[in-house]
Amino acid sequence: MKLQEMLGIKYPFIQGGMANIATGEFAAAVSEAGGLGLIGSGGMSVAELEENIDKAKSLTDKPFGVNLMLLHPDVDEMAELMIKKNIPIVTTGAGNPAKYIKDWKASGMIVIPVIPNPTLGVRMERLGVDAVIAEGMEAGGHIGHMTTLTLLPQTVKRLKIPVIAAGGIASGIQMLACEIMGAIGFQIGTAFLATKECPIHQAYKDKVIKATDTNVTIIGMNIGIPIRLLRNEMSREYTEKECLGWDKFQLEKFTLGALRRAVREGDVSTGSLMAGLTVAQLDREKTVAELMKDLYDDYLIEKEKFTNGY
Numbered sequence: 001m002k003l004q005e006m007l008g009i010k011y012p013f014i015q016g017g018m019a020n021i022a023t024g025e026f027a028a029a030v031s032e033a034g035g036l037g038l039i040g041s042g043g044m045s046v047a048e049l050e051e052n053i054d055k056a057k058s059l060t061d062k063p064f065g066v067n068l069m070l071l072h073p074d075v076d077e078m079a080e081l082m083i084k085k086n087i088p089i090v091t092t093g094a095g096n097p098a099k100y101i102k103d104w105k106a107s108g109m110i111v112i113p114v115i116p117n118p119t120l121g122v123r124m125e126r127l128g129v130d131a132v133i134a135e136g137m138e139a140g141g142h143i144g145h146m147t148t149l150t151l152l153p154q155t156v157k158r159l160k161i162p163v164i165a166a167g168g169i170a171s172g173i174q175m176l177a178c179e180i181m182g183a184i185g186f187q188i189g190t191a192f193l194a195t196k197e198c199p200i201h202q203a204y205k206d207k208v209i210k211a212t213d214t215n216v217t218i219i220g221m222n223i224g225i226p227i228r229l230l231r232n233e234m235s236r237e238y239t240e241k242e243c244l245g246w247d248k249f250q251l252e253k254f255t256l257g258a259l260r261r262a263v264r265e266g267d268v269s270t271g272s273l274m275a276g277l278t279v280a281q282l283d284r285e286k287t288v289a290e291l292m293k294d295l296y297d298d299y300l301i302e303k304e305k306f307t308n309g310y
């Protein structure tokens with residue numbers, strides 16, 4: 001796979017920069033184990049982001065990156081911090097990073113926006129980004145409207161730059177399918193929630209490990225902010241309020257701090273248990289090293305079966 005060459009890593013995996021979860025310590029653990037660790041800026045202040053970058057630098061010499069949450073109120077300051085701290089790789093989520101790309105590229109950074117549709121990918125390519133992460137709605141957290149099966153091949157067809165697949169990947173066969181559709185590597189979020197190093201509360205982690213396929217739901221579709229998560233008291237109440245016609249402002253207020261409550265306090269009733277459709281494939285806690293090795297070995301087995309005929 002070409003992602004390893006592009007980023008200087010052992011395995012073709014980017015650990016998604018998950019808000020309130022992906023700390024400098026976690027990103028460094030992933031990078032040390034051979035993937036690309038990302039620090040998630042979502043939920044951090046500018047000072048906290050800087051501290052997390054310094055922490056990651058103290059823990060690994062391997063490449064790591066930052067996921068810049070474009071809806072963050074201090075996004076301009078954070079975008080400058082990327083340059084000041086010499087961050088080699090930046091990914092962006094929840095929007096269009098157009099205004100930062102020129103300066104980032106001038107400072108030599110590898111820029112990889114996350115895109116939910118090929119149209120945004122085309123715009124990003126014109127602005128000179130290095131690759132895109134095409135994230136299908138199988139993913140956990142904030143999602144778009146296209147599935148990986150439709151988004152990935154359409155993006156590959158319309159773009160000349162490399163495309164990394166995300167959304168619904170947690171096994172060798174899913175990796176191989178994405179490779180066949182043109183992906184050069186994979187970004188994974190949900191499967192990393194079930195790792196020993198992942199700093200979420202054990203109660204949240206246990207819910208992820210025990211979840212079945214029917215435990216996953218989407219909230220916020222009616223108000224245009226769909227989020228995929230595990231069903232609980234919060235998601236049920238949210239859906240009721242959505243049906244009663246609560247507006248975007250009221251519903252956003254209702255979920256304010258809900259992910260943080262699940263991550264920090266282990267509040268699995270009123271917290272937001274963001275997770276994607278691969279949760280049912282996760283049956284035990286693994287180290288990040290075990291997870292990536294197991295996935296890569298499984299991919300090699302599937303690839304051999306595919307090459308030699310099933």
Ligand SMILES: Cc1cc2nc3c(=O)[nH]c(=O)nc-3n(C[C@H](O)[C@H](O)[C@H](O)COP(=O)(O)O)c2cc1C
Nearest residue numbers: 016018019042093139140141167168189190274276
């Ligand atoms: C709990 C959680 C939080 C996330 N937060 C962010 C975020 O802050 N920024 C972002 O670009 N993507 C975020 N994502 C998406 C991941 O980076 C990744 O693209 C996605 O999880 C891949 O799909 P998967 O969940 O099927 O593995 C989040 C995902 C999860 C599960």
